Structures are given as C-alpha cells and as structure tokens.
Amino acid sequence: MKVSREQVAEQRAHILEVAGKLFRQRGFDDVTDAEVMKEAGLTHGAFYGYFPSKEALIAEAVGQALVTGHAVPGKSIAAFADSYLSTRHRDERETSCCFSSLGTEAARGSPELRHRMTESVRRLIDRMSQEAEGNTAREKRRAAIAAWSAMVGAVLIARVVDDEKLSKEILAETRASLPLDA
Amino acid sequence: MKVSREQVAEQRAHILEVAGKLFRQRGFDDVTDAEVMKEAGLTHGAFYGYFPSKEALIAEAVGQALVTGHAVPGKSIAAFADSYLSTRHRDERETSCCFSSLGTEAARGSPELRHRMTESVRRLIDRMSQEAEGNTAREKRRAAIAAWSAMVGAVLIARVVDDEKLSKEILAETRASLPLDA
DNA sequence: TGTACATCAGTGAACGCGCGTTCACTGATGTAC
DNA sequence: TGTACATCAGTGAACGCGCGTTCACTGATGTAC
Numbered sequence: 001m002k003v004s005r006e007q008v009a010e011q012r013a014h015i016l017e018v019a020g021k022l023f024r025q026r027g028f029d030d031v032t033d034a035e036v037m038k039e040a041g042l043t044h045g046a047f048y049g050y051f052p053s054k055e056a057l058i059a060e061a062v063g064q065a066l067v068t069g070h071a072v073p074g075k076s077i078a079a080f081a082d083s084y085l086s087t088r089h090r091d092e093r094e095t096s097c098c099f100s101s102l103g104t105e106a107a108r109g110s111p112e113l114r115h116r117m118t119e120s121v122r123r124l125i126d127r128m129s130q131e132a133e134g135n136t137a138r139e140k141r142r143a144a145i146a147a148w149s150a151m152v153g154a155v156l157i158a159r160v161v162d163d164e165k166l167s168k169e170i171l172a173e174t175r176a177s178l179p180l181d182a
Numbered sequence: 183m184k185v186s187r188e189q190v191a192e193q194r195a196h197i198l199e200v201a202g203k204l205f206r207q208r209g210f211d212d213v214t215d216a217e218v219m220k221e222a223g224l225t226h227g228a229f230y231g232y233f234p235s236k237e238a239l240i241a242e243a244v245g246q247a248l249v250t251g252h253a254v255p256g257k258s259i260a261a262f263a264d265s266y267l268s269t270r271h272r273d274e275r276e277t278s279c280c281f282s283s284l285g286t287e288a289a290r291g292s293p294e295l296r297h298r299m300t301e302s303v304r305r306l307i308d309r310m311s312q313e314a315e316g317n318t319a320r321e322k323r324r325a326a327i328a329a330w331s332a333m334v335g336a337v338l339i340a341r342v343v344d345d346e347k348l349s350k351e352i353l354a355e356t357r358a359s360l361p362l363d364a
Numbered sequence: 365t366g367t368a369c370a371t372c373a374g375t376g377a378a379c380g381c382g383c384g385t386t387c388a389c390t391g392a393t394g395t396a397c
Numbered sequence: 398t399g400t401a402c403a404t405c406a407g408t409g410a411a412c413g414c415g416c417g418t419t420c421a422c423t424g425a426t427g428t429a430c
Contacts, residue, residue, distance in 0.1 A: 008373070027290055029211040032416065045420085046374050054417065099339060104286045107341035108209055114344045121343055121352075145352055146332055146359035153335025154327075157281060159289035161303055162296045170303075170327055177328035177361075190406070214383065227387085228407050236384065 012050055015040045019061035021094040024101040028058055028109075055110050062098050062106070063116040077131040077147075077180050084151050085175040087168060090158050100155035124148060133179040143179040150174050194232055197222045201243035203276040206283040210240055210291075237292050244280050244288070245298035259313040259329075259362050266333050267357040269350060272340050282337035306330060315361035325361040332356050 018040045022031040033054050034044040051057045083089060084097065093101050098117065106117055128144035129137070154174035158167040200222045204213040215236050216226040233239045265271060266279065275283050280299065288299055310326035311319070336356035343349040 011373090027211075027287060029209075030290075033418090034416085042373095043375055045376060045418095048418070049373060099335075099342070100286070101289075102286055103338045103342060104282070104284055105209060107283075107338065108212075111344065114342055118343045118345055118348065121339060122348065142355040142359055145336075145355040149335035149339060149352065149356045150328055150332035151335065152339060153281075153331035153333065156285045156289065156338065157303060157331060157334060160281070160285060160296055161300045162293065163300055166300065166304065170331065173324040173327040174331045177324055179359075193406090215385090216383085224406095225408055227385095227409060230385070231406060 011040070011042070013064075015042070015050060015057075016061045016064045019057055020065035023058065023061060024065065024096055024098065025094040028102065028105050033057065056112070059110055059112040059116060062102065062113055065098050066116060066120040077128050081147065081151060081175060081178055081180055085154060085171045087171065090155055090167070090171065093159075097152070097155070099152045100159070103152065103156065121148075128180075131180065133181070147178045147180055150178065193222070193224070197224075197232060197239075198243045198246045201239055202247035205240065205243060206247065206278055206280065207276040210284065210287050215239065238294070241292055241294040241298060244284065244295055247280050248298060248302040259310050262310075263329065263333060263357060263360055263362055267336060267353045269353065272337055272349070272353065275341075279334070279337070281334045282341070285334065285338065303330075310362075313362065315363070329360045329362055332360065 015036060019031070019036045022036060022039065033047045036057070037044050037047050047057075051060070089096055098106070098120075106113055125141065125144050125148060128148060129141045132140045132143035132147060134140035134143050151174070154170050158170045161167040161170065197218060201213070201218045204218060204221065215229045218239070219226050219229050229239075233242070271278055280288070280302075288295055307323065307326050307330060310330060311323045314322045314325035314329060316322035316325050333356070336352050340349040340352045343352065
C-alpha cells in the first residue's frame, strides 16, 4: 500500500526512535533489523526502503538519540550532572546517554557513527565549559572535559558493577567531586 | 591425540590469552570461538573440551585480563594514570583495560562476567585510595573513585572521537585534572 | 468532476552465510601386568 | 623392561538456526486528461 510523503517521514522518525531505544538497551549486535521494524509496526522487508544497511540505521539512530536524548537541555550543568549520575539514568538505559550505553561498541563502529558522536562531544564540551569551574577559558574547558569523562566513566562502571551499594557509591562520589558548581 | 596434563593447562591459558586480546580488539560478538581456537593453534571442535560455552570463555578471558592486564603493577598511581591516559593505551586495544574496551558490552553480560569485573573495581579503588589526594580516608576514596571514573570515560571517549587533536586533548586534560599527585 | 494509469511504500517469502554447538572418530599418552 | 589396553585431548565434519539482505508482487495514493 502506498502512503503519503508525510507519513513516510513520520514512519522514518518512528523507526529511528525505536531503534535508538533498542540499541541502547541491548547493544547493536543483539538487536536485529527485523525486530526494529516489528517494534515500529512494519514488516521486515520494508527495512531496505528506509535504510541502505543496518550500519546506516545505527549511525542515524544514534545521531538522532545524541540530539534529542540525554543532551543538555535548558537546565544548568550542575542539574545535568545530577540527573546524569542518578540511579534512574543508570537504570533507564533505553533513553540514556549513548556514550555510557554504547561507547565501547561505537569505538569500533562506522566512520559515520563515530563522526556523529564526535560532533556531540564537541557540542557538549563547549556547552559545559561555559559553566565549569576555572579562572581562565582554558581552565574551564579542562574542568568540562574532566567532568564529562568522569560522568561517562562512572555510569559505565556503575552499570557493570553487580553490587548496588558500590554502584551507588561510584555515582555519588563522582558527582561530589565534579568541578561544576563554581 | 592425547597430551599431558601440563600441556592442557598451558593450552587453556594460551586460549584465554588469545581470547582476551581478540575480545578487547574487536568486541565479544565479532570474535567467534572458531577464530579464537584457530589463533590458539587448535581446531574449532576442541573448544567445548575447554569451555562449556562462549559465555563462559568470555567471563574467564576477561577475568584473566583484569588480573594480568592493565591493572596497577608496582608503580605509583600517578604513573599508572600517565600510562592509562596515554595515546599508546588508547591505540593498543588488545592489551588495554577491559572497562574502556568492553565496558558497555560487559554491562549486559553474564552475572559471572559482571562479578569478576566488580571485584576488579573493588581492588582498584582500594589500591588507588591509598595514594589519592585527601585529608581523610573518605576524601581519599572519593578522589580514587572520581579519578578511576574519569580515566575510563576519557579513554572510551578518546577512542570514539575521530579527530586526533580532540582525542588527545581529552586524554591530556583529564590527566591534568586528576587528584592523584598529592 | 470523474476515469485510467503510473508510482512506490509496504508485504511476505526466500536466499546464502556464518554462527554456536554437537558428535563419531583418531591416536598419542599413561597405566596395569 | 615390554606388551596390551584404557583414557581422553584433539580432529573434522555436520547440525540447526537466525541473521542481513533481496526481490517479485500488491494495492492505495497521486497525477493526467
């Protein structure tokens, strides 16, 4: 059945949203394109009308998630860090930050995927630099980079750890050490 | 052909070493058990004489890599941070730290794998706490946790980023901010 | 406005391929006499 | 010390299964007259 152009664009956005959630929840390899299409309400065969390959879907879905996802909204950097280092963000993986949920896989991913993630890193560091601690622009930028690294690492480690107490401690102590509340 | 007991133990250790390197280089899913065995100089069929499943191999190989690998040797914490946040460690993935090379996949791994990694986190935090900055034990432990989180996150991000200059900056600025040189 | 046709999003089934896993067999080693 | 047999690490081939990808077909929509 044919469908209007707007519906196609909506379907496409819907597929990307579904894929972004599934990938963050279970990783690139464990999620099949058949599953993504089914979850989006379409049949497997329609996939290649939307994307040339699974790799292309991955790059687009993550690219989308990086923008709409757990980026910095209107709130302050301190509030962003609070939510980033919360147990909620740790546990709700399907809507979480792509670096802490897919980072090690993404490092081996397509050039397109890595490029989109790189642009996201740039945006985030620039944004965080504005509010980070420091007397000079250089110091502020350093603090932003260090804070972002610690945030990503802490959530990653907190998710690997199988002891709830230790996991919480890592999130809380990392939060307490961030140079963001100047 | 039959072989002596010592040879079997050596072969097993060799398989684990090979698997640990391949997994860190290319991830759990992309490496097949046939490939691991071939690289170790054996045939595919011998695999299930050594391990009950691929999942078991993953847990054992990572467990081994966590101990012999990029852990803290005799050197100081500051020297450990220097080498951890070097471009060499970023680029030589096959012998690198399992958290920064396999962390996001490991977070979805078997209980056995996550448990071994948790024990490694505990050992590392305890060890780093001894030399970290701070006036009280609590402060030292906090600094150790924050430093370890930042180290893992920085290497992860530096590997995703496709711009060498930005990648180096993330490693260097994270290093400069660590509270380890008390 | 109504009819005839071209378009093309979506369907459903199939395809090769490579994966994890199994298994009958081999033959060098270790053991018993 | 030599011989006969049991053990079992390793071989090589096969197995289902599910993956990414392809394709002939369908039928509702948009367009032309």
